[in-house]
Amino acid sequence: MTTCEDPFVVLGVAQEASREDIRSAYRRLAMRWHPDRNPSPAAAAEFKRLHAAYELLLDDERLAAWRAACHGAAADGAAVGDDLVQSLTLTLEQAAAGCHRTVELLHRVRCSSCAGSGxxxxxxxxxxxxxxxxxxxxxxxxxxxxxxxxxxxxxxxxxxCTNCAGSGWRNEPRTLEVTVPPALVGGERLRLARQAPLSPGDERRVAGDLYLEINLAAHELFVLDGLDLHCRVPVSIFRLLCGGRIEVPTLNGTTWIELPPWSPTAGDHRLAGLGFPGKGERAAGDLVLHPQGVQPQLAAREDCQLLELLDWRLAADLEQRAPLLADWQQQLRARREGPVV
Known part of the structure; x- marks a missing residue:
C-alpha cells in the first residue's frame, strides 16, 4: 500500500465504518486473495495491500499519522499525478440501492526482475x-x-529483460473494492481520493484521484426517464376491461395495484415515489405503468359459449358501448337496403 493510498477504499468500507465492519470486510477479501486460495500472480501483492490497510485502520495513532501525511503532502504543494476517469456500469437496482463493486486497474510499476533497468x-x-x-x-x-x-x-x-521487454516497467493488476452509495444516476461520478494509477517516473508524486463515472445498463423491464421509471405491463384483455388487482414489478420486487374498469379515456397508472429513489433534496421519481391488453390466441369450446353470450349482449347496446362497431353496422345496413351508386 503506497503512502497515501486510502485504506478505506482498499477494503471497500465507508469512512465511518465500525471496527466490526472493517474486520468483516477484511475477512471477506482475505479469503478471496490469500495466495493459498488464489492462484493469480497478483494475489500475494493484493493480500499484502489488504493486510496493510487492515492494520492501519485498526491502529488509531497510525491512522491519524496517515491522514496527516496525506493532507500534508497536498498542502505542501507536492506534485500530484493525473486524475483518471473510468466508467462503472450498474444495473438500475444496484444504482438505486447502492452496492459493493470490484474495480480492476493496471498500475505501471518498476520491474522487479531487472530493478527497473531494463x-x-x-x-x-x-x-x-x-x-x-x-x-x-x-x-x-x-x-x-x-x-x-x-x-x-x-x-x-x-x-x-524479457519480463518488461527492456522497458524497466511492467503492468501490475490492482483490485479496488468500492462501496457505491445509493441513488447515483447515469453521468454522476464517484470520487476515490488518491487512487489513480501513477505513470512511469511519477513514483515520487502523490497519486491523483480516480473518478468512477456511473453508466446505467439497459433494463429488461424498466426505462428510466429523469427519475421516473416506465414499465409496459401485459394484462389480459378481460382483466383490462373488467378492472381488478394485478401484480406489477418495482425496483424492490413487486406490488399489487387495483385497475379500474377500462374506459376510452383510461390512461397510464402512476405510482408516486416508487420510481428511482431521491437523494438529498431531490425527490424520488414515480413508477409509470403502461397496461397493454393481451388477447388469447385460442379459445376453448366452453370459452366460445361465454364469448357468444357477451357478443349478443354487446350487440344490444352498440351505440353506447362500441360506437365504432355501431357505425360499421350502419354502413353495412345502408349498402344492403339501398342501391350502391
Whole structure:
C-alpha cells in the first residue's frame, strides 16, 4: 500500500465504518486473495495491500499519522499525478440501492526482475537474441552483415529483460473494492481520493484521484426517464376491461395495484415515489405503468359459449358501448337496403 493510498477504499468500507465492519470486510477479501486460495500472480501483492490497510485502520495513532501525511503532502504543494476517469456500469437496482463493486486497474510499476533497468546480467554468456548466436543478420536483398546487437560475437553477458521487454516497467493488476452509495444516476461520478494509477517516473508524486463515472445498463423491464421509471405491463384483455388487482414489478420486487374498469379515456397508472429513489433534496421519481391488453390466441369450446353470450349482449347496446362497431353496422345496413351508386 503506497503512502497515501486510502485504506478505506482498499477494503471497500465507508469512512465511518465500525471496527466490526472493517474486520468483516477484511475477512471477506482475505479469503478471496490469500495466495493459498488464489492462484493469480497478483494475489500475494493484493493480500499484502489488504493486510496493510487492515492494520492501519485498526491502529488509531497510525491512522491519524496517515491522514496527516496525506493532507500534508497536498498542502505542501507536492506534485500530484493525473486524475483518471473510468466508467462503472450498474444495473438500475444496484444504482438505486447502492452496492459493493470490484474495480480492476493496471498500475505501471518498476520491474522487479531487472530493478527497473531494463537489462539483465547473466552469469555466463547466452546466445544473442537478434542473430541467434551466429553473429550475423540478414539484410535487404539477402545479404548478411555483422549483428549490431552483439558486435558480431554471437553471445552476450547482458540482455534486455524479457519480463518488461527492456522497458524497466511492467503492468501490475490492482483490485479496488468500492462501496457505491445509493441513488447515483447515469453521468454522476464517484470520487476515490488518491487512487489513480501513477505513470512511469511519477513514483515520487502523490497519486491523483480516480473518478468512477456511473453508466446505467439497459433494463429488461424498466426505462428510466429523469427519475421516473416506465414499465409496459401485459394484462389480459378481460382483466383490462373488467378492472381488478394485478401484480406489477418495482425496483424492490413487486406490488399489487387495483385497475379500474377500462374506459376510452383510461390512461397510464402512476405510482408516486416508487420510481428511482431521491437523494438529498431531490425527490424520488414515480413508477409509470403502461397496461397493454393481451388477447388469447385460442379459445376453448366452453370459452366460445361465454364469448357468444357477451357478443349478443354487446350487440344490444352498440351505440353506447362500441360506437365504432355501431357505425360499421350502419354502413353495412345502408349498402344492403339501398342501391350502391
Amino acid at each position: 537489462r539483465v546480467q547473466h552469469s555466463h554468456s547466452v546466445p544473442c537474441p537478434a542473430c541467434s548466436g551466429c553473429g550475423r543478420v540478414v539484410r535487404t536483398g539477402g545479404r548478411t552483415a555483422r549483428c549490431d546487437t552483439c558486435g558480431g560475437h554471437g553471445y552476450l553477458r547482458e540482455t534486455a
